[in-house]
Amino acid sequence: MWRIISQRLLxxxxxxxxxxxxxxxxxxxxxxxxxxxxxxxxxxxxxxQFLRHMxxxxxxxxxxxxxxxxxxxxxxxxxxxxxxxxxxxxxxANGVPVSMQLGLTALTVSVLLGVPAGVLSALWQNTWRDTAxxxxxxxxYSVPSFVIIPVLWVVDLALYRAGWPSxxxxxxxxxxxxxxxxxxxxxxxxxxxxxxMRSSMxxxxxxxxxRTARAKGAPESIVIRRHVLRNALLPxxxxxxxxxxFLVTGAFVVENLFAIPGVGYLAVQSIGQRDYPVIQATTxxxxxxxxxxxxxxxIGYTLAxxxxxxx
Amino acid sequence: MxxxxxxxxxxxxxxxxxxxLAACGSPAAxxxxxxxxxxxxxxxxxxxxxxxxxxxxxxxxxxxxxxxFEGLVRLDGGLNIAPAGAESWDVKDGGKTFIFHIRKDxxxxxxxxxxxxxxxxxxxxxxxxxxANGNAGYYLxxxxxxxxxQQGSAQTISGVKxxxxxxxxxxxxxxxxxxxxxxxxxxSFVVSKKAVEANPTAWTDTAYGTGPxxxxxxxxxxxxxxxxxPNYWLGKPQxxxxxxxxxxxxxxxxxxxxxxxLDIMGxxxxxxxxxxxxxxxxxFHQFNQFFVAYIGFNNARPPFDNVKVRQAFxxxxxxxxxxxxxxxxxxxxxxxIIPPGMPGxxxxxxxxxxxxxxxxxxxxxxxxxxxGKDFPKIALSINNQDPNFPxxxxxxxxxxxxxxxxxxxxxxxxxxxxxxDLTATANDxxxxxxxDFYISVWGADYPDPQNFVSQQLRTGxxxxxxxxxxxxxxxxxxxADVEPNLPSRxxxxxxxxxxALTEVxxxxxxxxxxxxxxxxxxxxxxxxxxxxFPEVDWTKVTVGK
Numbered sequence: 120m121w122r123i124i125s126q127r128l129l130x131x132x133x134x135x136x137x138x139x140x141x142x143x144x145x146x147x148x149x150x151x152x153x154x155x156x157x158x159x160x161x162x163x164x165x166x167x168q169f170l171r172h173m174x175x176x177x178x179x180x181x182x183x184x185x186x187x188x189x190x191x192x193x194x195x196x197x198x199x200x201x202x203x204x205x206x207x208x209x210x211x212a213n214g215v216p217v218s219m220q221l222g223l224t225a226l227t228v229s230v231l232l233g234v235p236a237g238v239l240s241a242l243w244q245n246t247w248r249d250t251a252x253x254x255x256x257x258x259x260y261s262v263p264s265f266v267i268i269p270v271l272w273v274v275d276l277a278l279y280r281a282g283w284p285s286x287x288x289x290x291x292x293x294x295x296x297x298x299x300x301x302x303x304x305x306x307x308x309x310x311x312x313x314x315x316m317r318s319s320m321x322x323x324x325x326x327x328x329x330r331t332a333r334a335k336g337a338p339e340s341i342v343i344r345r346h347v348l349r350n351a352l353l354p355x356x357x358x359x360x361x362x363x364x365f366l367v368t369g370a371f372v373v374e375n376l377f378a379i380p381g382v383g384y385l386a387v388q389s390i391g392q393r394d395y396p397v398i399q400a401t402t403x404x405x406x407x408x409x410x411x412x413x414x415x416x417x418i419g420y421t422l423a424x425x426x427x428x429x430x
Numbered sequence: 431m432x433x434x435x436x437x438x439x440x441x442x443x444x445x446x447x448x449x450x451l452a453a454c455g456s457p458a459a460x461x462x463x464x465x466x467x468x469x470x471x472x473x474x475x476x477x478x479x480x481x482x483x484x485x486x487x488x489x490x491x492x493x494x495x496x497x498x499f500e501g502l503v504r505l506d507g508g509l510n511i512a513p514a515g516a517e518s519w520d521v522k523d524g525g526k527t528f529i530f531h532i533r534k535d536x537x538x539x540x541x542x543x544x545x546x547x548x549x550x551x552x553x554x555x556x557x558x559x560x561x562a563n564g565n566a567g568y569y570l571x572x573x574x575x576x577x578x579x580q581q582g583s584a585q586t587i588s589g590v591k592x593x594x595x596x597x598x599x600x601x602x603x604x605x606x607x608x609x610x611x612x613x614x615x616x617x618s619f620v621v622s623k624k625a626v627e628a629n630p631t632a633w634t635d636t637a638y639g640t641g642p643x644x645x646x647x648x649x650x651x652x653x654x655x656x657x658x659x660p661n662y663w664l665g666k667p668q669x670x671x672x673x674x675x676x677x678x679x680x681x682x683x684x685x686x687x688x689x690x691x692l693d694i695m696g697x698x699x700x701x702x703x704x705x706x707x708x709x710x711x712x713x714f715h716q717f718n719q720f721f722v723a724y725i726g727f728n729n730a731r732p733p734f735d736n737v738k739v740r741q742a743f744x745x746x747x748x749x750x751x752x753x754x755x756x757x758x759x760x761x762x763x764x765x766x767i768i769p770p771g772m773p774g775x776x777x778x779x780x781x782x783x784x785x786x787x788x789x790x791x792x793x794x795x796x797x798x799x800x801x802g803k804d805f806p807k808i809a810l811s812i813n814n815q816d817p818n819f820p821x822x823x824x825x826x827x828x829x830x831x832x833x834x835x836x837x838x839x840x841x842x843x844x845x846x847x848x849x850x851d852l853t854a855t856a857n858d859x860x861x862x863x864x865x866d867f868y869i870s871v872w873g874a875d876y877p878d879p880q881n882f883v884s885q886q887l888r889t890g891x892x893x894x895x896x897x898x899x900x901x902x903x904x905x906x907x908x909x910a911d912v913e914p915n916l917p918s919r920x921x922x923x924x925x926x927x928x929x930a931l932t933e934v935x936x937x938x939x940x941x942x943x944x945x946x947x948x949x950x951x952x953x954x955x956x957x958x959x960x961x962x963f964p965e966v967d968w969t970k971v972t973v974g975k
Binding site: 149150151152155156157158163164166169170173200201202203204205209210213214217272275276279285287288289290291292375376377378380384385388391392393 | 476479480481487559564568580581649651675679682689691844845846849850857
């Protein structure tokens with residue numbers, strides 16, 4: 120296993136290097152000038168040249184790239200163009216815990232609700248209960264968050280106007296402000312996990328070792344818990360790894376509509392503003408998270424499944 | 431270039447006005463009891479872009495900065511210059527030298543006295559090279575020696591002189607009557623050297639100045655909370671606290687307002703598709719802005735180098751249909767360059783570009799394109815940021831086709847790309863990639879017609895992207911810009927505006943409208959008919975339970 124880890128760590132360096140290069144090239148090729156954005160509607164050629172020079176944007180692209188890499192290696196992510204008072208690392212550092220808290224809560228809720236729904240559906244296979252559960256799950260999975268959110272708002276507003284208990288429609292910091300965004304974020308995942316669990320369960324239930332277990336006379340509850348469920352959970356691991364990686368970089372729509380100070384919103388906003396330092400930093404963060412989580416998933420898989428270890 | 435920031439600038443102006451007005455005139459209020467906090471959303475941002483006055487650019491920053499900081503002068507409800515940090519001033523050398531007399535009892539919020547040295551320090555700091563990304567250079571480069579400091583060849587501005595603790599002299603390169611207006615923009619606001627030097631990288635987290643409030647807590651990426659400045663020269667405001675959450679999506683802010691989580695929303699952005707749902711609410715206010723959306727033409731190459739073609743395109747536009755039907759009256763039809771409410775607005779100019787289908791056809795025929803025959807292929811460029819633009823462009827396309835027989839292509843671009851192309855057009859209007867014509871916007875930096883007339887259409891100015899040029903126009907605005915007497919100045923701008931409208935330097939489309947919800951329990955904030963958001967004295971604003 121150590122060989123796998125060291126190989127992955129080596130490839131991590133290569134991946135990160137490629138990511139910085141590609142992001143850099145793509146940002147340089149994209150039309151749109153950060154200095155013009157910075158100056159707003161005020162046209163002034165002298166200041167324009169001065170600012171380009173100040174940010175090193177008048178240098179050839181390869182020189183800009185090497186300067187950038189040099190700063191990166193010394194831990195300097197630079198200053199945001201849009202928020203001139205704020206170093207990029209502080210923008211990101213504020214957002215990551217928020218996005219993670221939101222994402223982890225949502226993921227936990229999805230697993231806690233999605234797994235039982237999938238398991239029960241599999242046990243009820245081809246009954247009306249199975250069909251009903253899977254239809255609901257399909258609906259949750261298919262309806263995009265920007266549709267669910269306004270619906271929740273309308274309901275919430277109606278509750279508020281009727282004088283009944285209602286939830287805060289946006290904001291961050293109080294536990295009750297977490298409820299609506301977590302519901303929205305979890306909705307799609309619950310649907311996905313339930314459907315995944317159901318098919319995985321059904322597949323395992325047809326395996327020989329399950330038949331053997333039953334033939335031995337093991338009670339059905341033991342067969343399901345010890346033999347089927349344990350094996351059926353494995354595919355979930357592969358899905359949860361990357362899903363966790365995206366948590367750090369946040370959920371754009373949900374963070375935006377619920378005014379949650381996470382990273383997702385920052386990333387997209389910075390693209391519109393051509394805020395290169397922030398674009399680069401969020402991309403590296405995402406790449407880093409994906410690579411690390413894939414590694415963690417692989418290790419987890421190896422630990423959980425002796426068949427993989429044997430290879 | 432006129433760009434998306436103009437709306438921002440406009441609102442910043444409104445906010446600045448409102449806040450500056452706050453302090454206006456009235457003597458210190460008797461110590462009143464504390465009222466409830468004011469919850470006021472900052473829409474369109476997920477972090478306050480800046481709180482350091484020299485870095486003020488975005489309207490939300492200007493709004494908050496103007497609550498915390500103040501400068502030498504401010505604007506009053508009549509859009510006139512009124513005293514602030516300076517209780518009086520003298521203008522000498524025909525408008526080239528300004529002597530400011532600093533208020534004797536002026537204090538920072540922490541109680542430290544404020545002297546002429548502090549104002550000089552703040553100006554020098556605003557022009558320091560590390561603040562070149564701010565706006566001091568744009569507003570105040572007329573101060574003698576300022577650009578030398580910005581470019582690093584001098585440490586202090588030669589034109590800023592401390593005569594004594596209570597006297598500050600500012601010398602200009604060119605006489606200017608709107609210099610005082612330019613001082614109402616945050617770039618020159620006074621900051622405490624002690625506060626800055628104690629924590630150079632994060633002093634704004636607990637910023638204080640000479641404005642009515644000071645920062646209690648800035649939760650980055652989330653909200654900022656202000657508390658009253660006990661040493662404010664007009665007295666301590668009664669509001670116990672101002673809580674300002676950053677809310678990117680105005681629809682979210684509206685929902686928060688509707689569920690009682692906000693007292694004021696819509697200052698910086700309002701979900702226009704929700705206007706009909708709230709318009710009957712007594713808390714809802716709508717007002718016109720110093721903001722004009724217009725079509726600019728590339729005057730440097732065919733076909734729009736021909737004044738008759740521009741006139742034909744202007745007269746073929748039925749603005750009443752465009753605004754009332756296509757945009758459902760969410761904005762106001764514009765027929766002038768100087769918007770209503772601004773000094774110099776001239777209602778008579780409105781007739782110059784009036785809709786006249788037959789006249790438009792004739793003009794195009796006179797220009798050599800009868801019924802649009804042989805008219806070159808042209809494109810109207812717009813940015814995709816403003817939801818109004820695609821609707822307008824499609825309607826205009828139809829009008830020009832029906833009336834003139836001309837096919838116009840619509841070129842929709844992302845805002846950043848559009849800004850690039852507009853700048854390229856300004857730099858080289860004859861180049862192949864230059865735009866033919868485009869929809870753009872301008873919002874006031876300050877309420878002076880110079881900002882709308884001279885700074886947009888004079889030959890060679892930075893914002894004249896389409897290279898409109900008329901010698902008579904130039905002569906009129908050059909005279910007006912240095913004319914110290916307002917009653918003599920305004921007619922000069924009006925004459926210039928008449929020329930520019932007749933020759934279609936701009937084809938104005940609409941004036942902006944702003945929408946705002948202010949809970950009726952908030953007292954002391956007034957929305958004036960002009961829309962110049964509240965004529966406030968912050969010491970008198972209260973929030974009921």
